[in-house]
Amino acid sequence: MYLASVRKKPTGTQPATSNQNQHIHRNIFALGFTSLFTDISSEMIVAITPLYLTSALGFSYLSYGLFEGAYQGANASLRLWGGALSDRHQNHKRIAATGYGISAFTRVGLFLTSFLTWLPITLFLLADRVGKGLRVAPRDALISLSVSKDRLATAFGAHRAMDTFGALLGPIVAYLLLEVTPGAYESVFAMSVATAFIGLSFIIFLAQQPVIKTKIQAKKNLLASLKQTLADSNTRLVCLAVAAVSFMTISDSFLYLIIFQESSMDKVFFPLLFSGTAVTYLVLAVPIGSLADKFSKTAVFLAGNLFLLAAYILLLTTSISTTIGLATLGLLGVYYAATDGVVPAIISSLTPEDSRGVAIASSTLAISLGKLIAAPLFGLLWQQFGLPLALSLFSGGLFITLVFAYFSLSKIQVAHA
């Protein structure tokens, strides 16, 4: 038989599935490297910008919370816009590359003006954030469109691991450069330009726009596409669940501040706090992602939040020793590995291909809305009633919202396509 003979002879030609696989690896690899180099580029700037720390430490707890919330909110709206734009044009790659391009060109601006004052630096950092807000949703949509549904969480995990690795390398590169050329920030800016454009070249030359199989219905504006996305009950349930949980999530800046202020930990280790969480996240992102793919993405998401709850409870213990401080950072890393890449994986597995951008951005928006309230609320509670009560209330609240999230997520109807 003709058909049988074809099926029996896969040698020589690439079978369709393997072709698909090659395609998968190529985009994840390309976007992973784009993020890695872009993060090296941006984190080395952050590491030498004293503005951030001094201003953050000068704030009161409440105003710091408000600032954090407002920043998250603005960022989320930009993401939504980027997502809608990429869905409408059916070209996620172009929008994401534009976002990375904006950031890369702000580096050139930084390099050229580094001999002036800190003012242009602030402006360029702002422009950089715009580029970042714009690119995140289309990039995640691109990742989700490049792999089959049963490998979504692994793919996001792999991407996030490379992203985090870049964020870890950035400050190290900056310090090494300042060791070679002491006090010469222009060296850091020069290297930042180079790494930003290397990152950009990966998405431009290596990433491919997957063909979207489902037909796009009509060219819609942002509001209409958001409406359509939220009309889907599954997306609504996921957004509701993640919003509820993040409403009781203490921002990590607060957690680091608690460990810094309350612990007997050697102050020398403070700059390492972030690295402790990042390394745990980096190592666990892929294994936990593949666990989520094999077992259940929603269960892993819920379990991840239990690790966050455990971190709160640890911080509630009377004296925060170095061991407890480190354990908290580890738990926080596990929490990130089990949620940060898993949420877009859950959303992607439930939504049609032509609205991935908006759908993923909606879930980030839901998380940001929760945090928008959580940050000033926690700041206010801490300022008014002290840390133990604030932590206890958020622990209890997190538990209740997790139960709520469990019931919401269990209502999801899985379509058997």
Next chain:
Amino acid sequence: MKKQVLLITAIALVLMLGAGGYILNVRSQQNKDLAARNQEASERVASFESSKTAPRSTLASPPEELSFGADVDFEQGDVLVVNRVPGDDYGKLALRNDDGSRELFDKTCTRVHLAAHTGFCLGERGISAYVAEFFDLTKPDLPKRDEWNTILPSRAQVSPGGLWTASTVFASGTSYQDVGNFSTFVEFASVENVNRRWGARNFKVESDDPKYVDPEGNFWGVTFIDDDQFYITHGLGTDIDILKGTISTRTLEPTGWLGSCPSLSPDGSTLVVKEMDGENFQLVTIDVATGERTPLGETRSVDDQINWMSDDTILYALHTNEKPEEIQPEFDIWSLNITDGSEPELFLPNADSPATYFP
């Protein structure tokens, strides 16, 4: 796909070569500047030495670099400094000879102090890594002896009997000038057991004034009275005063004296403190018995904890140039006789952190 990877590799190569070349160019420019500054500073030092009339060093054939114990017997009045001639020897400890010349040691510190046979060094080791370290003046250096990690060094002191050290380091900020915008950390360490270390924040202040327990407050600048008691600076914003403390009981009590970075004379009768005067730091003596304050005849701003060379002469460092250099900043040490109303005198150019030896 191979083509694209090649293209990206080529782009990356070009970008890295560009950035690398630029950075190497910055570095070579920095080296050139440093060499020029080294030349200039060496000439200053040489002309200072030739202006001194005392005979040259009597060491028969001085070694290239001295080691503690092996090459020098410290005598009362010897002054140990940190060399600030830009170049390869920047940061090395040095002994000032009477003729104004200097002998370098094989040890690098940012800040140094000594008493009895104990030396105490706050130094930088590699990329933004700092250590605090004891050394014995009578013994050559042992590797990795009694050192621990710390943060940006500021002040180092050893108690008169050499049993305790006190260090002040910056947790944030780099200068005391920036009122209310820096954070410092004082740590006492037992020379006999390096693991016995106490932060000044954990001492109990015997006062109801809430400013002493305000988390925004800072402790810095310790001077020892004996091997147990000391004076220390506390500041909350511009409200800066001096407390007296005891290590054995871990207590502090306010003295009511204003000022910062006190330094007690060898006879224990007089403190010299810095007093904020607008943008400037004015040196002022405080009579310990009566509390009487007398401003000193140094009109320049001294942001240093002064060192007593004798009961009537103090030493302190000032930046050599009006605008401090970013890389390897230069300092000069000045001396001032506080009893006869004389003018400050240049004690040693291109040097910092004077520490006079008392047995």
